[in-house]
Amino acid sequence: MSHSATQPPRRSKTYREGLTPWLFLAPGLLMFIIYVLLPIFQSIWISFHDWDGLGEKVWIGLGNYRELLDDDSFYVSLKNNVIWLLLYLLAIPAGLAVALFLNQTVTGIRLYKSLFFFPFVISQVVVGLIFTWFYAPDFGLFSKLFEWLTGQQLAVLADERYVTYGIIVAGLWPQTAYCMILYLTGLNNINPEQVEAARMDGAKRFKLLWYVVLPQLAPATFIAMVVTVIGSLRSFDLVSIMTAGGPYGSSQVLSYFMFEQALSEYGFRMGYGAAIAVVLFLIMMVFISLFIVRMLIQERNA
Amino acid sequence: MTVAKKRLLGLVLSTFLIAPSVFAGEITINSDHSDPVPKKAMGDLIAAFEKANPDIKVKWNNFDHEGYKAAIRNFLTADAPDVVAWYAGNRMEPFVKAGLFADVSDVWSANGYDQQLKAAVPSMTIDGKKWGMPYTYYQWGIYYRKDIFAEKGITPPKTWAELIAASAKLKAAGITPFTIGTKALWPTGGWFDYLDLRVNGYQFHMDLTAGKIPYTDPKVKAVFEKWAELVKPGYFIENHAAIDWQDAVPQLVQGKAAMYLMGNFAVATMKDGGLKEEQIGFLPFPEITPGLPRAEEAPTDTFHIPAKAKNKEDAKKFLAYVGSPQAQSTMNATLGQLPVNNQAEKPKDVFLEAGFTMLSDAQGLAQFYDRDANAEMAKAGMEGFQEFMVKPDKIDAILQRLDKVRTRVYK
Incomplete structure (x- = not known):
């Protein structure tokens, strides 16, 4: 009982x-x-099959990966992805600079803040179109300016040397705004007493920023880092809108290369596309694991 | 029983009987006639068909042009309609090989279309059977500024030497001979096709696009050598890789360029840009290898019956109707394109008439590089053509790369 x-x-x-x-x-x-x-x-x-999405899947083992290693477009995409990754990080200091600049009380500051935030609100497709016109030979603002300055014409999006950088600049515009908003919220939470104390101790300008403000912004920096790194690896819409990977494939990135092989009008190589996706996934996994490990350590300490 | 009750009963019954909702006499058509003009042409065609066949009702799903290319793969395998719009040549080959299109040879033979649609027979036949119904095509050729030619004293070139001479003259006068926009890649295909058709002829071109000839063949290189005679002296506009085909039209309108190798659809854009009809001239692509029978580029649009269609009987009636002279006359008058049926009325438009004459005595019709060649090959090929037009000296590396793709794709 x-x-x-x-x-x-x-x-x-x-x-x-x-x-x-x-x-x-x-x-x-x-x-x-x-x-x-x-x-x-x-x-x-x-990714271990040869498959057009309609017929039978044919098992080819590591065939797709072997082909990938022998594919020039793959190396071009990989190289461009690295350039994207490195240059896209510029959005973080740029966003911090804008945030520091806007973190003051002037009449109409809200309006300025919204204007700076605006590029992040509009769609990437629109950003891509705006920059395509900006770079357009003959009538684009950038082309006109460049011609006026140097007397030469430069079609950024048609030149394999500059095309990737041209697209990254377009991508930095909204990404900077994103980092800016992260830092602005971070700046709101800064302990004014600490700043006050530092001031009294004679810390000024750069030293104040580096030793007092930045450490308090660490969480914002961390988030900005995560979204920027992942954003750079997913860079797809801008490439698709501005150049479609061209000229002759020189502005390819892995995500667009995958789309083109598997899903575009000229593609339908599902297996090959999947293999590219797996490679991209593994690269992302490196960063994601780093971030997760860091986050876990922080949580444990807290 | 009151009327309301009857209605209610009807409603209940119809909900129960929803499964066989596709009763005999209804066909579903999926197509991508999303632009205003094709949409009107298609709407009129369906209305006329329903009038001629009062017992058949047509349900039409109109798709966005780009989205359709991906959607068709899904609905052909999952939930097939009774009729689908698509393209001739190797573009339909994957669907035919995968058993997704139905054989419609009987519609052709029953209506005498083997004779009336003769021009499209080669591009509609795979393994000796016909897999669809062509309803429209259009010509390609060089559109030029008549007034500029007259001003500079240039007669429309008929041979390659004359074309080079005319180009040199234009260039010397500060006018770029050719405008083109290669951002979307496909405009380069028109150039390659025509140069290959004129240098090596129709059969060679078909064999090449079917993957039977290596791109490293000296005859292929010869094509690019001819092309280089235009690329190296700067006879194409600069920065063409940055612009689309429409953005290349203003060069022609403003008189900065004098010629444009394009499909007939470009005429409407030129007129919109402000050119008058008498300013625009049309000339067939000049002869290169003397005495070679003339073949032309004429991409054909088609209708097909999916293998899994539910109402094939009525779908065949629709295909038979689409092939008929009167249907093709009306539809193409709206589309501003050429009817495939040789019994159809001749077009009244001056450019279409020129195209009609040109195509009717052509030895063969190519469908365009990205429809004749396998899709993957086409993509790599056109990328190579674009690169060649920017860096003509890299030709050997480009051709080797193309052949690598060819050996993989056509194994």
Whole structure:
């Protein structure tokens, strides 16, 4: 009898600590499994096949990867991805600079802030179009300016030497705004007493920024870093809108290369596209793991 | 039973009977006639067909042009309509090979279309069977500024030497001979096709685009040597890789360039830009290898019946109707293109008439590089053509790369 009397509370305890969290997690977890985890494994599975999306899948093992290593376009894309990754990071100091500049109380500062934030609000497609016109030979603002200054014409988007940089500049415009807003919120949370104290101790300008303000902005910097790195690896829309990978494939990045091989009008090589996706995934995984490890360490310390 | 009750019963019944909702006498058509003019032409065609066949109802799903290319792969395999719009030549080949299009040879033979649509027979036939119904095509050629030619005393060139001479004269006068916009790659295909058709002829070009001839063949290199005679002296506008084909038209309108190798659809854009009809001239691509039978570029648009169509009987009636002279006359009058049926009325437009005459005695019709060649090959090829037009000295590296793609694609 005593046996049955002790049972209900124990059951409710296991219920609370065992099943309940899972029940609450279930909807999200289900979505995550269906829309994120399963497709990852499916992609990896497809990358071992030769498949046009219609007929039978043919198992070719590592064939796609072997071909990838022998494909010039792959190296061009990889190189461009590295350039993107490095130069895109400029958005962080640029965003910080704009945020520091805007972090003051002047009449109409809200308007200025919104104007600076504007490029992030508009779609990447619109940004791409604006910059395409900006660079357009004959009538673009940039081309006109360049011609006036040097007497020569420069079609940025048609020149394999400059095209990637031209697109990155377009990408930096909204990304800077994004970093700016992250830093502006960070600056709001700065402890004024610490700044005051530092001032009294005679810290000025750069020293004040470097030793007092920046450490307090570390969380904002971390988030800005994460979104910028991942944003640079996903750079797809701008490339697609501004050049479609051209001229002759010289502004390709991995994400666009994958799309072109697997899904575009001239593609439908699902296996090859999946192999590119897997490579991109592995590269991203390096960064994502670094960030996650850092985050876990921080949480443990806190 | 009151009327309301009857209606209710009808409603209940219809919900229960929803499964066989595709009753005999209804066909579904999926197409990409999304631009205003094709949309009107297609709407009129369907209305006329329904009038001629009162027992058949047409349900038409109109897709966006770009989205359609991806969508067709899905609906052909999953939920096939009864009729789909697509393109002739190797563009339809993957669907035919995958068993997704139905053989419609009987529609051709029953209506005498083997004779009436003779021009399109080669591009509609795979393995000796016909897989669709062509309804329109249009010519390609060199559109030039008549007034500029007259002012500079240039007669429309008929041979390659004359074309080079005319180009040199224009260039000396400060006018770029050719305008082109290669950002979307395909305009380069027109140049390659015509040069290959004129240097090596129709059969060679078809074999090349079918992957039977290596790109490293000296005959292919000869094509690029001819092309280089225009590229190296700067006879094409600068920065063409940055602009689309429409953005190349203003050069012609402003008189900065004098010629444009394009499809007939460009005439409308030229007129919109402000050119008058008498300012625009049309000339067939000049002869290069003397005595070679003349073949032309004429991309053909088609209708097909998916293999999984539910109502093939009525779909065939629709295809038969689309092939008929009267349907093609009306439709192409709206489209501003050429009817494929040789019994159809001749077009009244001066450029179409020129095209009609040119195509009717051509030895063969090419479908355009990105429809004749396999899609992957086309992409790599046109990228190579674009690179060649910027850096003509890299030709050997480009051709080797193309052949690498060819050996992989056509294994």
